[in-house]
Amino acid sequence: MAKRILITGADGQLGRALREVYPNAEFTTRESLDISSDISNAREWSEYSVIINAAAYTSVDMAETSKGRITAWQVNAVATASLCRIALQYAITIVNISSDYVFDGAQKLHSEDELFSPLGVYGQTKAAGDIVVSTIARHYIIRTSWVVGDGTNFVRTMQSLAEKNIKPSVVNDQIGRLTFTSDIAKSIQYLLDTSSPYGTYNVTNEGESVSWADLAKEIYILCGRSSDDVTPVTTAQYYNGKTGIAPRPLHSTLNLAKIKATGFNPRNWKEALREYLVN
Numbered sequence: 001m002a003k004r005i006l007i008t009g010a011d012g013q014l015g016r017a018l019r020e021v022y023p024n025a026e027f028t029t030r031e032s033l034d035i036s037s038d039i040s041n042a043r044e045w046s047e048y049s050v051i052i053n054a055a056a057y058t059s060v061d062m063a064e065t066s067k068g069r070i071t072a073w074q075v076n077a078v079a080t081a082s083l084c085r086i087a088l089q090y091a092i093t094i095v096n097i098s099s100d101y102v103f104d105g106a107q108k109l110h111s112e113d114e115l116f117s118p119l120g121v122y123g124q125t126k127a128a129g130d131i132v133v134s135t136i137a138r139h140y141i142i143r144t145s146w147v148v149g150d151g152t153n154f155v156r157t158m159q160s161l162a163e164k165n166i167k168p169s170v171v172n173d174q175i176g177r178l179t180f181t182s183d184i185a186k187s188i189q190y191l192l193d194t195s196s197p198y199g200t201y202n203v204t205n206e207g208e209s210v211s212w213a214d215l216a217k218e219i220y221i222l223c224g225r226s227s228d229d230v231t232p233v234t235t236a237q238y239y240n241g242k243t244g245i246a247p248r249p250l251h252s253t254l255n256l257a258k259i260k261a262t263g264f265n266p267r268n269w270k271e272a273l274r275e276y277l278v279n
């Protein structure tokens with residue numbers, strides 16, 4: 001019998017996109033497989049060939065609180081280590097998702113081998129997850145940024161504000177590129193199907209690096225409103241007087257040369273954005 005693919009965090013943005021590319025995989029949610037619990041006997045692990053870990057603690061600001069930091073470490077580092085232990089014991093390939101937040105954002109373009117320099121708790125826990133996954137021979141670490149899928153995200157927020165005729169202030173000094181979850185899901189499938197060399201791969205959409213304010217303007221135009229409705233502000237201005245805000249990397253653009261060299265070419269984010277907004 002062919003071995004199976006198990007996917008965690010199946011109700012998250014990426015989990016939902018993976019349902020499209022892997023209709024026959026086993027999809028698990030927090031209810032059916034809480035990766036922070038003792039999962040060593042949660043499945044007959046010898047029946048699986050691949051684990052795609054789409055589960056994560058992704059609340060960047062909450063991770064700075066006393067409660068959030070414990071959960072972030074449990075899910076992004078400790079639970080990831082449990083999955084790695086199982087992967088090692090049963091010769092399972094593990095796919096884990098990393099983040100631009102493992103870097104401080106000082107460099108304008110990040111390659112896969114840049115040294116870790118996370119600014120906040122979320123980034124620290126994601127870096128810890130990367131380190132443990134990288135010790136497993138059969139691993140893919142997919143490093144991504146500014147993720148957009150079926151769920152709460154920046155694009156949906158801006159679309160909703162545009163529809164309500166609200167004129168937002170949006171930061172103009174954090175620079176990066178969007179990543180649509182359908183492209184991440186396809187990249188994972190491509191790496192696995194082509195048996196590409198194990199390791200870390202940057203995966204975002206292709207195209208110009210822009211600020212959140214530039215993106216908001218683009219979204220407003222696509223929603224039939226004026227780009228002048230969006231007021232660009234600096235991160236310092238935006239968060240002035242607010243507390244409990246995690247520090248964010250200023251430069252999030254990931255170098256896509258390595259994934260493209262495998263033959264996988266992510267779509268341009270503008271094309272993907274247009275398609276996303278009409279659906």
Ligand SMILES: NC(=O)c1ccc[n+]([C@@H]2O[C@H](COP(=O)([O-])OP(=O)(O)OC[C@H]3O[C@@H](n4cnc5c(N)ncnc54)[C@H](OP(=O)(O)O)[C@@H]3O)[C@@H](O)[C@H]2O)c1
Pocket residue numbers: 008009010011012013014015029030031033034035036037054055056057058075079097098099100126144145146147148151
């Ligand atoms: N979103 C971004 O901009 C971004 C940027 C760079 C990298 N990433 C990475 O990309 C990956 C996917 O992100 P996403 O946007 O799809 O995240 P998401 O929408 O927040 O989904 C994460 C999922 O993991 C689940 N989960 C949390 N703790 C769990 C546990 N203990 N056991 C099982 N499931 C658990 C969550 O369930 P609950 O809803 O019940 O908590 C949620 O369904 C993550 O690794 C994230 O760190 C995201």
